[in-house]
Amino acid sequence: MGCRFEVIDYNSQTMNFWQDILAKKGMILALSPMDGVSDYPFRAISKKYGQMDLVFTEFANVEGVCRSKSTRILQHFDFDQAQRPLIAQIFGKTPAYFKQVSVLLCELGVDGVDINMGCPAPTVASHGSGAALIRTPELAQEIVRAVQEGVREWSEGLEMQDCPDLSAPMITEVAVKKNFFGLVDPDRRHRPTVSVKTRIGFHQEEIDTWLPHLIELAPAAISLHGRTLKQSYSGQADWDVIGRAATLVKKMNPEIVFLGNGDVPNYEVAVEKVQTYGVDGVLIGRGSFGQPHVFLPQAKRQEFLVSHNLFAIALEHAQLFEQTYGHLENYRFLPMRKHLAWYTRGIEGAAAIRAELVRSDSAVAVAEILRRHRLI
Numbered sequence: 001m002g003c004r005f006e007v008i009d010y011n012s013q014t015m016n017f018w019q020d021i022l023a024k025k026g027m028i029l030a031l032s033p034m035d036g037v038s039d040y041p042f043r044a045i046s047k048k049y050g051q052m053d054l055v056f057t058e059f060a061n062v063e064g065v066c067r068s069k070s071t072r073i074l075q076h077f078d079f080d081q082a083q084r085p086l087i088a089q090i091f092g093k094t095p096a097y098f099k100q101v102s103v104l105l106c107e108l109g110v111d112g113v114d115i116n117m118g119c120p121a122p123t124v125a126s127h128g129s130g131a132a133l134i135r136t137p138e139l140a141q142e143i144v145r146a147v148q149e150g151v152r153e154w155s156e157g158l159e160m161q162d163c164p165d166l167s168a169p170m171i172t173e174v175a176v177k178k179n180f181f182g183l184v185d186p187d188r189r190h191r192p193t194v195s196v197k198t199r200i201g202f203h204q205e206e207i208d209t210w211l212p213h214l215i216e217l218a219p220a221a222i223s224l225h226g227r228t229l230k231q232s233y234s235g236q237a238d239w240d241v242i243g244r245a246a247t248l249v250k251k252m253n254p255e256i257v258f259l260g261n262g263d264v265p266n267y268e269v270a271v272e273k274v275q276t277y278g279v280d281g282v283l284i285g286r287g288s289f290g291q292p293h294v295f296l297p298q299a300k301r302q303e304f305l306v307s308h309n310l311f312a313i314a315l316e317h318a319q320l321f322e323q324t325y326g327h328l329e330n331y332r333f334l335p336m337r338k339h340l341a342w343y344t345r346g347i348e349g350a351a352a353i354r355a356e357l358v359r360s361d362s363a364v365a366v367a368e369i370l371r372r373h374r375l376i
């Protein structure tokens with residue numbers, strides 16, 4: 001924050017950044033998008049210590065960006081240069097809003113725009129958004145086209161001011177964010193990629209009928225969570241289905257980067273999934289809670305645990321949370337508390353410390369608790 005960086009060109013002329021990482025590293029390891037979890041401080045800490053290839057923001061509702069009076073919703077997209085390549089995720093059901101929010105994201109300078117077609121939460125899916133789009137493939141296609149159009153027209157000169165549903169405060173807030181996070185104006189020659197994250201089906205697995213609707217539109221990447229909407233987060237992710245989907249995607253369009261997702265706890269299991277199921281990479285979500293090192297290979301994980309104190313990282317996270325949001329109206333420390341509890345996962349006898357941490361209301365209080373227990 002505060003300092004300026006050179007723009008790194010992740011979108012080379014011939015390859016997009018997904019393909020570029022894949023060509024260089026043989027697989028992609030990414031931090032999955034998680035609403036209420038993967039905010040700016042969480043992504044910053046995860047990237048600093050986990051060094052994953054890509055990070056996704058938590059999702060934001062395009063209807064909210066286009067209709068809300070408050071600009072607070074743009075917080076979901078907060079990022080700085082250290083988090084690149086940064087993929088901003090959006091959800092909704094109104095193609096015209098998707099297009100306009102894509103223009104806003106281009107202007108903010110994100111590297112990719114990802115469309116959520118996987119959220120099973122009733123607050124999202126019962127409105128026809130998220131995983132409900134599996135049921136309305138024509139609308140899903142319209143949405144992908146709208147985002148592709150927004151990104152293309154931005155690269156040809158379309159401005160946020162040309163978008164009727166982006167309010168003046170929302171447009172101003174983009175400039176404020178860029179200044180706060182030290183982001184330079186993006187180069188219109190390098191458009192963000194468009195990708196989709198989805199599930200294997202609605203009530204049951206239906207990849208053979210669902211995925212071709214997406215593949216046809218040639219998104220840069222597709223990420224597939226191996227559960228249906230109906231399963232929500234129950235049972236196990238079905239990696240056999242993800243493997244079949246990988247074959248389907250590669251057969252229909254080998255240019256599309258295909259990532260699998262679900263129940264992967266660490267780097268080694270991710271490598272095993274790539275080797276066994278033919279995916280180009282893996283997204284890790286819940287396994288990373290309070291454990292940024294899960295993205296590192298085992299030897300580095302062990303080194304990390306010797307050279308780092310997870311409680312010191314928890315405090316760093318709390319301090320960054322305060323620095324990022326403390327100056328905002330209606331600021332609350334509450335969303336930080338769950339992270340503090342996660343940092344104590346797997347630590348024997350941590351129940352008492354956890355009970356204190358989840359009642360803390362500032363980084364100073366966190367420091368006091370950790371010092372009193374001689375943890376830092």
Ligand SMILES: Cc1cc2nc3c(=O)[nH]c(=O)nc-3n(C[C@H](O)[C@H](O)[C@H](O)COP(=O)(O)O)c2cc1C
Pocket residue numbers: 032033034035036037057058059089116118119197225261262263264283284285286287
């Ligand atoms: C708290 C929480 C919030 C989530 N929010 C999102 C979201 O905003 N966008 C999305 O595509 N997936 C979201 N997901 C799904 C995850 O990205 C991921 O697909 C899922 O957790 C399975 O991966 P995992 O087993 O590695 O956690 C969320 C999951 C959790 C647990």
